[in-house]
Amino acid sequence: MTTPYFTTLDQARDHAHKLAAFYRHLCLYVLICGGLSALNFLQTPHYFWAGWVWFGWGIGMASHALRLFTRGPLGQDWIERKASELHNAQQTATHQQDRR
Numbered sequence: 667m668t669t670p671y672f673t674t675l676d677q678a679r680d681h682a683h684k685l686a687a688f689y690r691h692l693c694l695y696v697l698i699c700g701g702l703s704a705l706n707f708l709q710t711p712h713y714f715w716a717g718w719v720w721f722g723w724g725i726g727m728a729s730h731a732l733r734l735f736t737r738g739p740l741g742q743d744w745i746e747r748k749a750s751e752l753h754n755a756q757q758t759a760t761h762q763q764d765r766r
Contacts, residue, residue: 684734685734688730688731688734691727691730692727695723695724695727698719699716699719699720699723702716702719703716703720
């Protein structure tokens, strides 16, 4: 995991909000799945149905973590490059129209 680089305070603040949301999500995941597991063992100890909740919600948690902690092929670097490319293309098109 690499530490992201933020050029503005707003970007850093936005990332901090996303981190806080992830950690809230993680706490809810552990608390609710833990409670369901306790209920499962009290009611039907012969079948661990709560494992399906851990598994399904875990996929969502993994997806959330990957988006937040990795720089995938469409991460922030790609977004910045693409935005710059689109902006430059628009500037060029506008400049060419002005010359006509």
